[in-house]
Amino acid sequence: MKLIFEKSVSGRKSFSLPKLDVKESQIDIPEHLVRNEAPNLPELYEVDIVRHYNQLASLNHSVDRGFYPLGSCTMKYNPFLNEEVAALNGFKYLHPYQEERTVQGALELMYELQEFLKEITGMDHVTLQPAAGAHGELTGMLIIKKYLKENNLGHKNEVIIPDSAHGTNPASAAMAGFKVVKVNSNNEGRVDLDHLKSLVNENTAAIMLTNPNTLGLFEKDILKISDLMHKNNALLYYDGANLNAIMGKVRPGDNGFDVVHLNLHKTFSTPHGMGGPGSGPIAVKTYLKEYLPKPVVGVKENGEYYLDYDIPKSIGKVRSFYGNFLVLVKAYAYILTMGKEGLKKVSELATLNANYLKEKLSKFLDVAYPDVCKHEFVIKGSSLKDYGVSTLDFAKRLLDYGIHPPTVYFPLIVEEAMMIEPTETESKETLDEVASIYEKILEEAKNEPTKLKNAPLTLPIKRLDEVKANKELNVKFD
Amino acid sequence: MNDFPYLPHTQKDIEEMFSFLGIKDIDELYQDIPVLFKGELNIPSSLSEIEVKERLTDLTKQNKNIEEYGIFRGAGIYNHYIPSVIYPLASNRNFLTAYTPYQAEVSQGTLQILYEYQTQICNLTGMEVSNSSMYDGASALAEAILMAKRINGKNHVLMSKLVHPEYQEVSKTYVEVQGMNIEQIDYLSETGQLDLADLTSKITEETSCVVVSYPNFLGVIEDLKAIREKVPSDVVFIVVTYPISLGLLEAPGKFGVDIVVGEGQSLGNTPSFGGPGLGIFASKKNYIRKMPGRIIGETVDQDGKRGFCMVLQTREQHIRREKSTSNICSNHAFNALLASLYLNVMGKQGIREVSLQNYHKAHYLAKKLLETEKFKPVFDGPFFNEFVLESKIDPELLNEKLLEQHYFGPLILKNFYEEMGNKVLFCATELTKKRDIDFLCSFLEGLS
DSSP: OOOGGGGOOTTOOOOOOOOOOSOOOOOOSOGGGBOOSOOOOOOOOHHHHHHHHHHHHTTBOOTTTSOOOBTTTOOOOOOHHHHHHHTOHHHHTOOTTSOGGGBHHHHHHHHHHHHHHHHHHTOSEEEOOOSSHHHHHHHHHHHHHHHHHHTTOTTOOEEEEETTSOTHHHHHHHHTTOEEEEEOBOTTSSBOHHHHHHHOOTTEEEEEEESSOTTSOOOTTHHHHHHHHHHTTOEEEEEETTGGGTTTTOOGGGGTOSEEEEOTTTTTOOOOTTTOOOOOOEEEOGGGGGGSOSOEEEEOTTSOEEEEOOOTTOOOOSSSTTSOHHHHHHHHHHHHHHHHHHHHHHHHHHHHHHHHHHHHHHTTSEESOOSOOSSOEEEEGGGGGGGTOOHHHHHHHHHHTTOOOOEESOSTTSTTEEEEOOOTTSOHHHHHHHHHHHHHHHHHHHHOHHHHHTOOOSSSSOOBOHHHHHHSOOOSOO | OOOOTTOOOOHHHHHHHHHHHTOSSGGGGGTTOTTOOOSOOSSOOOOOHHHHHHHHHHHHHTBOOTTTSEEOOOTTSOOOOOOTTHHHHHTOHHHHTOOSOSSGGGBHHHHHHHHHHHHHHHHHHTOSEEOSOBSOHHHHHHHHHHHHHHHHOOOEEEEETTSOHHHHHHHHHHHHTTTOEEEEEOBOTTTOSBOHHHHHHHOOTTEEEEEEEESOTTSBOOOHHHHHHHSOTTSEEEEEEOGGGGGTBOOGGGGTOSEEEEEOTTTTOOOGGGOSOOEEEEEOGGGGGGOOSOEEEEEEBTTSOEEEEEEOGGGSHHHHGGGSSOOOOSOOHHHHHHHHHHHHHHHHHHHHHHHHHHHHHHHHHHHHHHHTTSEEEOOOSOBSSEEEEEESSOHHHHHHHHHHTTEEOOEEGGGTOGGGTTEEEEEOOTTOOHHHHHHHHHHHHTOO
16 A cells, blocks of 8 residues: 555645744754754645554454464453553653652552562562563663672673573673573473583573473473572573463462563553563562662652662663553553452463463374473474475465464474464464364365465465565665 | 453353363363462452542542643653544554564554654654664663664763763663763853863774764754764764754754664653653664664565565564674554654644744743743753753742642752752743743742
């Protein structure tokens, strides 16, 4: 479809501003700093804009439209209630530099959310500042870096990360100034303890673990891993991308983790917004409290909430202001709605759904690791090659059936991987239907492989030429 | 029974699923975990929709918001008008409940929106390429400084003292662990502009980048042309900008700036207690492979039809892992949509008009405030919609009195710069009405 710029007609407008009610001053800016040519923005009438975006919306798949089982992304349903409360004027029209006594409600919400997250993770202190999971990872790794430095352990510069880890883990560790060391998975899909032991040395700063891991498997040896690390003065970092499997069932803080991040846009139902905003709070054990980024929300004896900037060893600030506040409001509303029993139920049903779909698919596809999984599982697509098709072809054909493909080609340790996370908000009928679609596509792969190779066939657009996109970069309309 | 919303399972469903899996209860799916939590979470029990709404509404009542109170404060987050069409259009659930466009064929809406956003940001800033958003202005600046190091391998950062203090702190957190060090450049006490002599004297062989804010934190418009002349060509010139000002001010790209970053909240996003807004990030084209964040490009499908997809993903963490240009994964795409919608509604004429109104309101406010004789002028450099005055009344008292009148007064600068004493930073936008300004001034005249 046409770009908004191609719909522009000189002289059209849709803005409406009142007439200036003050006397015009002379523009007292040196001439060379004044813009002579107005920025090239489209000129449109309001109806043009409305139709443009409605057309664009119809080109997107979304959770509201259908099954969206992206592994490790927890594409659960995003309640309307949360949107409504986050849009209250008393939240969205707050300026960050208002006097504290004029934002007591906002601070109380943040304080309570900190308390809830402490309880869910089994940790001691929380900051709500990080804007996303990866931002939380960076914040957590900076805290570890600072702690080590302050305690004469600054030589510790190696962070161990499993080969199954999310890409953000090594990227965040590197951004915090660490060297990344890869630990292998064993044939059960868990961290290979012997390999880990061989890697731990006096330079080991930390291990970053996702538990359950990206294969959806719980790291059963977590207490052994935590002992091993702590004996070597190394810390444990918990990547909370997969927390949806274990709320009320397991608390990372009880298993030896020192730093934990959470993804409010995954586990706590805030919408993914085409890529963000998310929110990635982190939780730490008491001994790391003094390194948290500034400020944290505190409460005085008289019940007044305040922003506490008095954190002398703080890593500093990781963003402006206090966090993605409106996202926090949505997560808070979700926790109130579900309550303690509901959150536990969420994890149990997420796990039940994943195991159910895994068993269904295992009748005709290869599950990479047959163990009981948690919230997600991985299909090994290499046998598709027998029919001359790939995981990518299979994924593209799913689009024709109106369902979103899983995360594909990740984790890296599974050949032709399809990583499926149904979430708890999908019904049994949906899972049954999805399984039958997968089976049907497999039949097509055997009998009519071109249907997969050319997929999608039914969408307004066919498969895109990504080579051309990267070779002849066009990232701006001229 | 299932008593919780958003969980579709009936007892019958659960029984059938158990039976299919050959299990008797849910605990069998957690048997492999040796470290189960046996307790009960200390969190309240589930509330109904009505109760949740009541609780949240009660919390908002303990806040004073800037729809009910007037505001003369900006400092990074601004109270601009958001046209009615923007939020309802953006809130389309096919935008809100989608994620990163990993499957381009069912994400053309997202991809085209972000491609259009990139184009608008380029046109507004005068730059050649833009990414599809960062978290906020502060982290965008920090990432720009890291990018400068990728460009020239150097570690010395020269940063104007009048870059937003929070951005300076965030930059320090991000870049010092990479072995970079930040040195401040002073400003001239007469104009409130960058001290060019100080800049020149501090540039060394090791200087990686020079960072200035346009307008700066104290509202003064820096002379980018004069600064550019002092920045050697192998030093990366980074400008932090305030997008609304660019309807009136010359685009930074026109002065040969290498990277432009900024907070995009002022474009169609509510103040939201400081987040989420979005980080704007644009640069010269030849640096595109060093950029952080997602970038959308145009291409064609198998039939030659135009389509869009993510490009240069080999820079990113999911491919390059520890060697990526940034760890960023989730960005602020939804806020970029709001910004893009805003720029479409305002268009070529509207952005100019709103920018001019900000200028005129602020200049009227400054003139009227000085006439009260409760303030002394501080800088004579040109300003956009924020300016510094020295208050003859104790600033805390001033704001206390204004709060009683339902106004948020100016920002008290000594909280950010120790040497600022009684200096305060006022802001006016197109939403600041003449009657509010006139009331403010007559009220102040009555204060002793």
